[in-house]
Amino acid sequence: MAALDLTVVGAYLLGTLLLGLYLTRRVRSGADFFVAGRRLPFWAVGMSIVVSDIGALEMVGGTAAAYRYGVAQANYEWVGCIPAMVVGGLLFVPLYWRAGVFSVPEYLGRRYGAAVQAIQAAVWFCFLAAALGVFFQASAEMMVGVLGWPRWLSVGLTAAIVAVYTTGGGLEAVVLTDVIQCVILFAGGLALAGSGLARVGGVGGLRAALARRGTRHHLELLMPVGLRGADGAPTGYPWPGILLGLGLVLSPAYWIGNQAIVQRTLGSRDEWSARSAMIFGGMLKTLVPAAFVLPGLLGLALLGERDPNGVYAELIGALLPAGLRGVLYAAFLAALMSSVDSYTNSAATIFTRDIYGRFLAREREDLHYLRVGRLTSLVVIGLGVASVPLVARYHTIYDAFQSFLSLFQGPTLALLLCGLLWRRATTAGGLAGLLGGLGAALLLQVSGLHYLYIAWWSFLFSLAALVLISLVTPPTPAERLEGLVREVER
């Protein structure tokens, strides 16, 4: 790494650490730690929810997928985000905000009872904690190749810095450091895409180069059903799956039901800011493919046949001068840190509020929960680092966790939609919808169905079970629904 690149990376790490340390002084209560004292501006929350969604894995993996299949990879940022963000921002976020909850399981617990809260909290906590080890391990592998750093230097340095500002400054530190990370990520990604476009001769040159490579579908967002790649494997972008599974189920479940996303909006300074953060985030999402999908197309045009996973690193070396390369290296670290800090803070919130505070130690003083939240953050990061060797040997552990979580997406969306919009949904109906939808998802997964279709069918099954059981059980008393269900709009 050139001295100039090292200076850029060092300045980024030092700046992040100093900002995090400064914000530590502002945390005096549980609300400060878990929801930033509800004082965050909309633009910071919007940038944070976008950057938390982009990890180092997505930078390399997204580029590799675009190299293999083309612009269809952008579906995960466009139809897989924007409609859900608009509806989430204008309809669902205000409902969470008015309910005054700290987490999604807390909302579901108040709406459907302790059993649903316990199941949701346990699943989310296990997934968030397990994901940290994978983030560290996978990112370290890439950093060995891209930065040339030893694995333990990458893991140790990022874990130490994230631990300092996450355990000290809570959500406010997470969100405001995410703002820096968002700027660096976009600056790095767009610099790479801009340099590549200039090299290939602009958009016209790119189109011509792709045509010369004999690609048929690289500039099509939606792909036919049954299309397979050069290796014979399905592309992963069949249009009914993209529209029904991704656009109508997985995306709303993520943007309405993901703790890491919802928690940020709950930290906004007022209800309007919570709402506008999602719309602003949607605007940023529109730009993401320019930074992380376009380089994949440029890689195919400029480099030709390659290992797709090596395209991003090769483009950095081929296109960027010293200094700008440093920005990209900092972007790698920023992508890792923004994901780790989000998952750490969310895992700590869920454990403290939905497991410890709900079932193990109720009615303690606020500072007690603040201490538990900080300690949990530290433990979760420690577990993430400690599990790196384990994850390196057993990739299937994370795969199993991810598959397990994906089974919950359809049922969770059904519970949230009915819980927020339908007063007749009952406690028994909620539990039946969750367990019934989960059972259906498990059966469909065993059958080998594509995960986009599993999401769609498990959502429908869960919805049917919830509605059916709710209609045959006594309605929930109106006073218990106060502030939890949308009132009729006039």
Added chain:
Amino acid sequence: MSFDWLAGVPLAWGVGLTVALYLTVLVWAVTRPRRLIYSGAPDGARWRDLRLWVVPLVLTQIVLYLVFR
């Protein structure tokens, strides 16, 4: 359940349905009552009208799906 039976349906249907999804979201958003759009806002400034944010956002998406088809 895999929707393989849609293999014979022209891809243009997929594009059309995607655009229809965006248009539905757009119409729904711009018809939200002003009272709900400004709820919790510190003032009634014109730039805080989120319906005006949604229009270019969704129209940009529609253009992208029509260009890359």
